[in-house]
Amino acid sequence: MIVVMSPNSTKDQLDHVVKMVEEMGLSTHLIHGTNRTVVAAVGDKRMLDKGAVENAPGVEKIVPILSPYKVASREVKQENTAIALQPNGFKIGEKKIGVIAGPCSVEDRSRLFQIADAVKEAGGMGLRGGAFKPRTSPYSFQGLAEQGLEYLAEARERTGLAIVTEVLTVTHVDLVARYADVLQIGARNMQNYMLLKAVGEQSKPILLKRGMSATMEEFLLAAEYIIDAGNPNIILCERGIRTFEDYSRNTLALSVVPAIKRVSHLPIIVDPTHGTGHAYLVESMSLAAVAAGADGLMIEVHPEPEHALSDAAQQIDIAQFHQLMQRAARVAQAVGREI
Ligand code: PEP
Numbered sequence: 546m547i548v549v550m551s552p553n554s555t556k557d558q559l560d561h562v563v564k565m566v567e568e569m570g571l572s573t574h575l576i577h578g579t580n581r582t583v584v585a586a587v588g589d590k591r592m593l594d595k596g597a598v599e600n601a602p603g604v605e606k607i608v609p610i611l612s613p614y615k616v617a618s619r620e621v622k623q624e625n626t627a628i629a630l631q632p633n634g635f636k637i638g639e640k641k642i643g644v645i646a647g648p649c650s651v652e653d654r655s656r657l658f659q660i661a662d663a664v665k666e667a668g669g670m671g672l673r674g675g676a677f678k679p680r681t682s683p684y685s686f687q688g689l690a691e692q693g694l695e696y697l698a699e700a701r702e703r704t705g706l707a708i709v710t711e712v713l714t715v716t717h718v719d720l721v722a723r724y725a726d727v728l729q730i731g732a733r734n735m736q737n738y739m740l741l742k743a744v745g746e747q748s749k750p751i752l753l754k755r756g757m758s759a760t761m762e763e764f765l766l767a768a769e770y771i772i773d774a775g776n777p778n779i780i781l782c783e784r785g786i787r788t789f790e791d792y793s794r795n796t797l798a799l800s801v802v803p804a805i806k807r808v809s810h811l812p813i814i815v816d817p818t819h820g821t822g823h824a825y826l827v828e829s830m831s832l833a834a835v836a837a838g839a840d841g842l843m844i845e846v847h848p849e850p851e852h853a854l855s856d857a858a859q860q861i862d863i864a865q866f867h868q869l870m871q872r873a874a875r876v877a878q879a880v881g882r883e884i
């Protein structure tokens with residue numbers, strides 16, 4: 546249920562409504578729009594005495610929410626949400642499209658700095674790189690762990706780029722949050738509900754990747770877990786789903802971008818690298834993502850992709866990244882955005 550406060554309601558009236566709803570055993574989320582505030586009441590709706598709340602001073606109306614995700618839905622908040630990233634203050638979800646790029650894994654310090662400098666020069670706002678890697682095989686390179694996080698933090702000092710890196714397990718949340726500006730939840734963990742709750746209990750923004758077999762509704766319910774635990778700063782990321790198709794590593798479901806924008810206020814970015822699994826497909830799918838309305842791109846870049854310790858087939862080199870950025874800027878302009 547959403548309690549819509551009237552535009553001229555007072556702070557005391559709002560506090561009173563929140564108290565009433567909470568006394569009924571429901572949790573509340575406040576959403577401050579441009580004209581009015583709404584109180585999303587989440588929980589078992591049989592507990593809500595609708596009439597009592599409707600009569601409270603300052604309440605305009607009560608609206609039932611139809612979608613299973615509530616605080617992530619546009620029914621609760623009509624305006625787009627933009628997420629501000631440290632250290633540069635860049636806001637994902639506004640006119641300017643945010644590009645997060647970097648290696649699949651952090652491999653060594655000097656190579657990471659080389660990539661970070663190139664990402665910065667080409668106009669990216671974030672540096673990605675896995676320190677803890679979710680690898681399909683236990684024998685594959687697993688990442689540099691805390692050493693990798695330290696290199697990422699040094700690269701932020703050097704470039705001012707926001708650091709985006711994956712957290713694999715609940716026990717690493719504090720560690721990763723000490724170094725990163727954005728905590729990535731990978732596709733394999735999108736339905737790890739304990740991890741979703743744990744990252745919801747800290748305040749750094751979350752980049753939530755779509756699970757490879759998740760429906761749009763399951764994707765948004767995963768976001769709902771994080772918001773419900775207390776962290777509303779979520780950037781969704783489409784990274785391709787598993788289908789019968791095998792010419793690409795995954796099938797990049799770009800139509801989820803406008804579909805999510807229709808039902809949710811959260812920003813969504815696209816990862817055409819994991820979405821296709823082949824370097825030659827990354828530029829065209831990046832341009833298509835921008836045209837489809839994505840708020841950002843996440844791209845794997847490596848100075849020598851053939852020598853990369855993970856995901857060698859899909860990483861583009863620095864020259865290809867520069868070209869992609871220039872072309873994406875032209876598409877962005879054509880659809881009323883900027884890069
Ligand atoms: C990644 O971005 O490093 C990654 C492992 O991606 P995904 O979780 O989408 O497979």
Ligand code: MN
Pocket residue numbers: 649650819845855856
């Ligand atoms: Mn990768």
